[in-house]
Amino acid sequence: MTAITSPVTFAQTQGDLGYAYVFGEQEIRRELAESLNLVGLGLVQLVGNVANTGSDVIRIDRIGGIGYAEAMATMGTEIAPITLTGLTTGYDTVTVARHGLAKSDSYSNQIQGRRLEAKIAGMRQQVVPSWIKTMRQKVATAGAGITDVVGTSGALWTFDDELDLIAYFNETEGFQGDAITLRHPEQFTQLRESIRNEPNFQFPDITLALQGLKAGGGFADWLGLRNHASFDVTASGGDHQGFAYAPGAIGWAVGSTENVEVENAATTMFIGEFGLVIETKSDGNIATSRFDANAWFGVGTCDPSVAPQVRIRSLNT
Numbered sequence: 001m002t003a004i005t006s007p008v009t010f011a012q013t014q015g016d017l018g019y020a021y022v023f024g025e026q027e028i029r030r031e032l033a034e035s036l037n038l039v040g041l042g043l044v045q046l047v048g049n050v051a052n053t054g055s056d057v058i059r060i061d062r063i064g065g066i067g068y069a070e071a072m073a074t075m076g077t078e079i080a081p082i083t084l085t086g087l088t089t090g091y092d093t094v095t096v097a098r099h100g101l102a103k104s105d106s107y108s109n110q111i112q113g114r115r116l117e118a119k120i121a122g123m124r125q126q127v128v129p130s131w132i133k134t135m136r137q138k139v140a141t142a143g144a145g146i147t148d149v150v151g152t153s154g155a156l157w158t159f160d161d162e163l164d165l166i167a168y169f170n171e172t173e174g175f176q177g178d179a180i181t182l183r184h185p186e187q188f189t190q191l192r193e194s195i196r197n198e199p200n201f202q203f204p205d206i207t208l209a210l211q212g213l214k215a216g217g218g219f220a221d222w223l224g225l226r227n228h229a230s231f232d233v234t235a236s237g238g239d240h241q242g243f244a245y246a247p248g249a250i251g252w253a254v255g256s257t258e259n260v261e262v263e264n265a266a267t268t269m270f271i272g273e274f275g276l277v278i279e280t281k282s283d284g285n286i287a288t289s290r291f292d293a294n295a296w297f298g299v300g301t302c303d304p305s306v307a308p309q310v311r312i313r314s315l316n317t
Contacts, residue, residue, distance in 0.1 A: 002015060002016050004118075006102070006103050006104045006105075006290075007103075007104030007105055007106055007288045007290065008103065008104065008105035008106070008109055008118060008119075008120075008123075009105065009106045009108065009109055010106060010108040010109040010111075010112050010113055011108075013109060013113055013115075013118050017113065017114055017115050017118055033133075034133075034136075034230060034231055034232070035129070035132075036136060036228060036229075036230050037132050037136075038132075038135060038136050038139050038182070038228075038230075039132070039135065039252075041180055041182075041226075041228060042178075042180045042226075042245065042246070042247030042248065042249075042250070043139070043247075043250050043251065043252055044247070044248045044250070044251045044252075044302075056095055056096050056097070056255075057093050057094070057095050057096070058093065058094045058095075058096060058253045058298070059091045059092070059093050060091060060092050060093070060094070060251070060302070061089065061090070061091040062089070062090050062091065062092070062302075062303065062305075062306060063087060063088070063089055064087065064088040064089075064090070064305060065085075065086065065087040065088040066087050068174070070085065090303060090305075092251075092300060092301070092302045092303055092306075093300065094251060094252070094253045094298045094299065094300035095298045095300070096253055096254065096255045096275075096296050096297060096298040097296070097297075097298055098294060098295070098296055099131075099134055099294070099295045099296075099297070100292065100293065100294050100295070101127060101130055101292075101293045102290060102291065102292045102293065103120065103123045103124075103290065103291060104120070104288050104289065104290035104291075105118070105119055105120045105123075105288065105289060105290075106287055106288050106289075107287040107288065107289070108287065110289065120280070120289045120290070120291060123291070124278060124280065124291045124293075127276065127278055127291075127293045128271070128274070128276075130293075131274055131276060131295055133232075134295070135252065135297070135299065136230060136232050137232045138252075138297075138298070138299035139182070139250060139252075139299050140182065140230060140232045140233050140234050141234055141299075142250055142299045142300055142301050143182060143233075143234075143241070143242070143243030143245070143250065143301070143309075143311070144233075144234035144236065144241035144243065144311065145301065146243050146245075146301060146309045146310060146311040147304075147311075148168070148304065148309065148310045148311065149310065149311045149313050150164050150165045150168060150310050150311070150312060150313070151239075151311075151312055151313035151314045152313070152314075153237060153238070153239050153313060153315075154238060154239065154315055155314065155315055156190045156193075156194070156314055156315050156317075157187050157190040157191055157194065157312070157314035157315075158190075158191075158194040159191065159194045159195040159198055161314070162191060162195075162223065165181075165225075165244060165310065165312065166223055166224060166225070168244075168308070168310050169244070169246070169308055169310075172308045175246060175308055176246065177224070178226070178246060178247060179224070179225050179226065179244055179245070179246055179308075180225070180226045180227075180228070180244065180245055180246075180247065181225050181226070181227045181228065181242065181243070181244040181312065182228050182229070182230055182233060182242060182243055182244075183227070183228075183229055183230075183233060183240065183242030183243075183312055184229065184230070184231065184233040184235070184240040184242055184316075185229045185231065186240060186316070186317065187229075187233075187240050187242050187312065187314050188227070188229060190314055190315075225244070235316045238315065238316055239313050239314060239315060239316055240312075240313070240314050240315070240316045241311055241312075241313060242311070242312035242313075242314075243309065243310065243311050243312055244309070244310050244312055245301075245307060245308070245309040245310075246307040246308045246309070247307065248302065248306060248307040249301060249302055249304075249306070249307035249308065249309040250299065250300070250301055250302070250309075251299070251300060251301075251302055252297060252298065252299045252300075253297065253298055254272075254273065254274060254275035254295075254296060254297040255275045255296030255297065256272070256275070257270050257272055257275060257276070257277050257296070258272070260277055262277070262279055263279075264279070264280075264281075267279065267280045267281075268280070274295060274297065275295050275296040275297045276293060276294070276295045277293070277294045277295075278291055278292070278293045278294075279291060279292050279293075
């Protein structure tokens with residue numbers, strides 16, 4: 001592979017993408033890359049607008065100790081006074097940070113280059129997938145910071161660990177029966193290798209179901225868990241730091257772009273739901289074009305009293 005530096009020039013891309021040779025009929029559009037979009041996997045979008053607040057932190061408050069969390073007192077007599085009770089309050093925070101991406105190419109590349117993906121127009125179309133990748137990394141980082149842990153540091157994940165994981169949710173008061181896991185693909189490999197010798201699983205139909213436990217867009221109904229795999233799962237201390245959570249345990253927030261003023265609004269894209277501003281510029285002096293993409297968003301975990309969450313720790317081999 002050839003490393004192409006920015007600004008992308010026709011001289012750089014001609015060797016691999018130019019016209020000095022015969023092309024295969026089938027084009028490969030891009031290299032293999034993970035495309036798992038976590039936005040719809042039980043993440044809650046935290047309501048907040050950081051515009052004009054003078055702060056890059058959104059605070060999400062919560063109230064507990066009322067309703068289903070508190071029973072009424074049984075009175076000893078018909079005229080006994082009722083004892084006053086209180087409630088609990090707290091809050092979680094999400095820091096909205098600035099994230100950026102920029103690329104550039106030459107006019108000659110735009111004129112003579114063959115592949116749209118190597119030109120400024122094609123590269124600009126890939127900003128949203130880059131945003132999704134960044135979001136996935138931030139979710140994985142947030143999940144790696146969950147306090148409660150299942151699994152032993154430096155040890156492979158086992159079927160007993162899987163049962164402990166399920167018990168964690170089922171034995172949590174208020175759990176509604178829906179849990180999502182995000183793990184490194186190797187953690188699923190460890191699970192399959194652990195359970196292949198379990199006496200109760202020596203049947204063709206169960207063996208077939210276990211082989212379906214693999215990385216991909218997602219695989220549901222494995223012992224009541226909705227499972228997904230990602231190579232962005234954090235590794236630290238020699239371990240994979242996967243995690244499992246009930247929907248609502250992880251939230252994300254974006255900064256409003258409505259007050260952003262740009263030099264040339266006609267060539268600027270605003271994607272408000274992602275907090276994205278994409279500007280395109282050109283410099284005739286050096287015959288190049290470039291785009292700059294800025295995004296303001298953040299990811300964080302809510303308190304376990306709001307939604308159960310646990311880290312899935314196993315050896316990174």
